[in-house]
Amino acid sequence: MRECDFAIIGGGPGGISAAIKAARAGVEVTLLDENEQPGGQVFRQLEQGFKVADPDALGPDFQEGQALLHEFNSMQDKIRYSNNTLVWGIFNDRSLALARNGTSSRLRFKHLLVATGAYDRPVPFPGWTLPGVFTAGGAQKLVKSEHVLPGQNILLAGTGPLQLVLADQILKAGGKIEAVLEAGSFAGNWLQALKGIWGNWDFLTEGRGYLRSIKSKGVPFLQNHIILEARGDGQVEEALIAKADKKWRPIPRTARSVEVDAICLGYGLVPSTELTMLAECEHHYDLKQGGFVPQRGDNMETSVSGIYAVGDGAGVAGKKVAILEGFIAGLSAAHSLGCLSNEAARERIKPYQKRLNKINRFRKILDDISVPRKGLYELATDDTIVCRCEEITLKQLKSAVADETIQIKDFKRMTRMGMGPCAGRMCGPAVIEMLRHRLKVRVEDLGYLNPRPSIKPVALGVLAAHDTTSTGSENR
Numbered sequence: 001m002r003e004c005d006f007a008i009i010g011g012g013p014g015g016i017s018a019a020i021k022a023a024r025a026g027v028e029v030t031l032l033d034e035n036e037q038p039g040g041q042v043f044r045q046l047e048q049g050f051k052v053a054d055p056d057a058l059g060p061d062f063q064e065g066q067a068l069l070h071e072f073n074s075m076q077d078k079i080r081y082s083n084n085t086l087v088w089g090i091f092n093d094r095s096l097a098l099a100r101n102g103t104s105s106r107l108r109f110k111h112l113l114v115a116t117g118a119y120d121r122p123v124p125f126p127g128w129t130l131p132g133v134f135t136a137g138g139a140q141k142l143v144k145s146e147h148v149l150p151g152q153n154i155l156l157a158g159t160g161p162l163q164l165v166l167a168d169q170i171l172k173a174g175g176k177i178e179a180v181l182e183a184g185s186f187a188g189n190w191l192q193a194l195k196g197i198w199g200n201w202d203f204l205t206e207g208r209g210y211l212r213s214i215k216s217k218g219v220p221f222l223q224n225h226i227i228l229e230a231r232g233d234g235q236v237e238e239a240l241i242a243k244a245d246k247k248w249r250p251i252p253r254t255a256r257s258v259e260v261d262a263i264c265l266g267y268g269l270v271p272s273t274e275l276t277m278l279a280e281c282e283h284h285y286d287l288k289q290g291g292f293v294p295q296r297g298d299n300m301e302t303s304v305s306g307i308y309a310v311g312d313g314a315g316v317a318g319k320k321v322a323i324l325e326g327f328i329a330g331l332s333a334a335h336s337l338g339c340l341s342n343e344a345a346r347e348r349i350k351p352y353q354k355r356l357n358k359i360n361r362f363r364k365i366l367d368d369i370s371v372p373r374k375g376l377y378e379l380a381t382d383d384t385i386v387c388r389c390e391e392i393t394l395k396q397l398k399s400a401v402a403d404e405t406i407q408i409k410d411f412k413r414m415t416r417m418g419m420g421p422c423a424g425r426m427c428g429p430a431v432i433e434m435l436r437h438r439l440k441v442r443v444e445d446l447g448y449l450n451p452r453p454s455i456k457p458v459a460l461g462v463l464a465a466h467d468t469t470s471t472g473s474e475n476r
């Protein structure tokens with residue numbers, strides 16, 4: 001079995017930053033990512049063969065990412081980058097299971113960084129399975145990578161800054177937006193807000209820039225508004241929207257319908273924790289960070305020695321946090337592997353830690369506005385499909401709730417919820433919130449859907465074509 005000193009899973013801002021710092025300190029690094037090119041979600045690059053004619057049109061994220069990617073690409077002699085490589089399992093002999101180019105292989109590591117990012121938070125409501133309803137991330141990929149608009153007249157519903165980013169991208173691509181609904185509101189504890197904003201002006205400027213762009217095109221930005229239902233005959237034709245109270249419940253007699261042919265839902269992100277869970281790292285539930293997240297020390301190490309976690313996969317906090325955490329984890333791993341002295345590691349980590357603390361004050365304000373509220377999980381009606389893979393309705397799920405001692409894994413056994421190809425990524429986060437409110441129990445008592453290898457679908461032929469000699473991968 002092939003071996004490496006420091007394996008990194010995920011080529012987004014978190015993984016790339018860690019790879020750069022560790023490799024510069026002299027660590028032998030292998031970075032694995034399921035995509036063709038590095039960049040992750042936010043620094044996603046264009047498909048091979050496409051060229052950027054106008055970098056301004058792709059926004060500040062693209063340009064910020066170019067510098068990081070340039071540094072990463074210039075270190076090919078020091079970082080082994082294995083693209084198109086899905087990590088589908090972790091085993092307790094400290095090895096990873098990989099799938100690439102139709103074969104599977106294993107890679108043993110001394111130290112490991114999990115930087116697997118996050119995915120869109122699904123929220124079931126009547127009509128959410130109709131064609132024309134997108135997650136914000138899915139719509140963003142269409143616009144950014146495929147240059148295709150999700151519809152002719154689009155409604156954005158959700159919360160948080162990513163909606164504004166998507167709205168800006170749709171408008172720049174020539175799309176028409178009916179309205180942007182923000183379930184939360186910026187009004188609230190202003191003293192607290194000022195404390196967080198202090199010293200974080202770049203975030204404020206970025207957010208205001210997006211808002212200005214939306215308003216200049218005459219798109220209504222409606223705070224305290226939610227979507228109740230998507231309607232249409234085989235395709236979205238209209239959306240029912242309403243004003244929402246503090247718990248994001250619809251305020252009676254405020255509902256109205258708007259004619260749209262596409263709806264993009266952006267209720268935040270859920271950390272991809274399948275691999276840290278498989279590695280038996282301890283996790284706790286923090287909805288403000290997206291759900292279950294691994295416990296970590298200041299050096300980003302989890303409860304399992306030599307396994308680190310950074311970025312959105314360890315708590316949703318955005319690209320700037322992912323980069324800083326990546327720097328810290330890369331330097332910490334270099335220190336543990338004997339490539340940096342105590343003092344050198346401490347000195348190099350300190351400024352990143354300081355910046356991280358400052359950003360986290362700002363994050364807290366956004367988290368307070370955007371943390372999903374109870375009302376969101378009351379929108380589904382009895383015949384709403386909650387588990388899309390197994391087509392299980394809310395009524396079927398309700399009938400399986402025996403008592404408040406039920407655990408989510410029992411629920412899975414009884415209903416088949418979470419047993420489809422998405423392995424619970426789509427229904428799991430919503431069902432946890434629904435059960436928590438319904439049974440009035442702590443999420444820790446409900447537990448989580450135990451991930452099993454393979455964490456994402458892998459063809460049987462790939463498992464059968466097992467390569468025992470290598471990672472089955474080459475640099476690019």
Ligand SMILES: Cc1cc2nc3c(=O)[nH]c(=O)nc-3n(C[C@H](O)[C@H](O)[C@H](O)COP(=O)(O)OP(=O)(O)OC[C@H]3O[C@@H](n4cnc5c(N)ncnc54)[C@H](O)[C@@H]3O)c2cc1C
Pocket residue numbers: 009010011012013014015032033034035039040041042043061085086087088115116117118119120136137138140162165166269272310311312313317318319322
């Ligand atoms: C859909 C979506 C859209 C977003 N849009 C924006 C935006 O427009 N602007 C903005 O500022 N922020 C955006 N964000 C947030 C931003 O992308 C993140 O904050 C940032 O990218 C976090 O960096 P990361 O390194 O933690 O994860 P990511 O950038 O998500 O990178 C994780 C990488 O790991 C790979 N990976 C995951 N699991 C495996 C596996 N098992 N095997 C191999 N590879 C794996 C993924 O494919 C990905 O390349 C978006 C997030 C999402 C999920």
